[in-house]
Amino acid sequence: MKKLSARRRHPLAALVVLLLALACTGGLYAVFAPADKAKADETAQSLTIEEGKKLYSVGCASCHGTGGQGSSDGPSLVGVGAAAVDFQVGTGRMPAQQPGAQVPRKKVIYSQAEIDQLAAYIASLGAGPSVPTEEQYGPEGADIAKGGDLFRNNCAQCHNFTGKGGALTHGKYAPSLEGVDPKHIYEAMQTGPQNMPSFPDTTLSEKNKKDIIAYLDAVNGDDSESPGGLELGGLGPVSEGLFGWIFGLGGLIAVAVWVAARTAKAKKS
Numbered sequence: 606m607k608k609l610s611a612r613r614r615h616p617l618a619a620l621v622v623l624l625l626a627l628a629c630t631g632g633l634y635a636v637f638a639p640a641d642k643a644k645a646d647e648t649a650q651s652l653t654i655e656e657g658k659k660l661y662s663v664g665c666a667s668c669h670g671t672g673g674q675g676s677s678d679g680p681s682l683v684g685v686g687a688a689a690v691d692f693q694v695g696t697g698r699m700p701a702q703q704p705g706a707q708v709p710r711k712k713v714i715y716s717q718a719e720i721d722q723l724a725a726y727i728a729s730l731g732a733g734p735s736v737p738t739e740e741q742y743g744p745e746g747a748d749i750a751k752g753g754d755l756f757r758n759n760c761a762q763c764h765n766f767t768g769k770g771g772a773l774t775h776g777k778y779a780p781s782l783e784g785v786d787p788k789h790i791y792e793a794m795q796t797g798p799q800n801m802p803s804f805p806d807t808t809l810s811e812k813n814k815k816d817i818i819a820y821l822d823a824v825n826g827d828d829s830e831s832p833g834g835l836e837l838g839g840l841g842p843v844s845e846g847l848f849g850w851i852f853g854l855g856g857l858i859a860v861a862v863w864v865a866a867r868t869a870k871a872k873k874s
Contacts, residue, residue: 665700736792742815744818777800
């Protein structure tokens with residue numbers, strides 16, 4: 606007992622006890638905390654999916670079916686992924702006001718939190734593209750020149766070479782990409798909404814998509830300017846060349862006729 610009392614009075618006794626207490630606390634936290642956190646995350650995700658299901662039942666089930674299986678009024682949503690929901694609902698295209706050749710972009714009626722809930726529910730029905738992160742579609746590290754080449758080879762046939770949009774067949778059209786959120790452009794390439802083909806990572810890599818988005822921001826952003834002056838809607842060199850021939854050459858001919866008429870009149874007088 607005397608030895609134990611002596612050890613208790615030792616100057617380092619308090620430090621040793623403190624270190625043992627910290628070690629025990631850390632060990633218990635390492636054992637129990639991760640499981641609790643994982644369980645909490647799982648519970649939160651389940652609640653998000655449940656709320657998304659409620660929103661789906663009210664705003665989407667009448668066309669896409671009660672379980673997302675689709676119907677004569679809307680396609681199946683099984684396997685489209687969260688990215689498709691974030692794009693369609695986040696741009697106001699869904700819910701659709703009325704059937705037609707193409708569903709236009711309109712005012713968004715859901716909050717971002719509600720869109721996330723809907724996306725979580727649809728993602729739970731089957732695996733599909735997830736919502737991209739800012740790192741995936743942000744301009745950092747992008748190659749604008751490469752993006753221009755990729756856009757002209759894969760997208761300009763419909764959207765024209767600066768993304769101003771264009772007409773398609775049977776009342777369909779390729780919308781303008783000016784002012785579109787980069788996240789939604791990335792999601793559109795992932796999912797291929799409506800008349801657009803999809804460009805998965807096996808076709809256009811994540812870096813390729815980033816480059817294309819950077820190019821569109823360069824030609825349509827707030828600081829973009831046309832180095833050649835009036836761009837005529839970005840319709841391309843053929844139409845702009847035709848404009849130059851008709852109005853430019855036409856103006857030169859008019860001036861030449863005027864000069865010839867003035868010269869002839871001066872000779873007569």
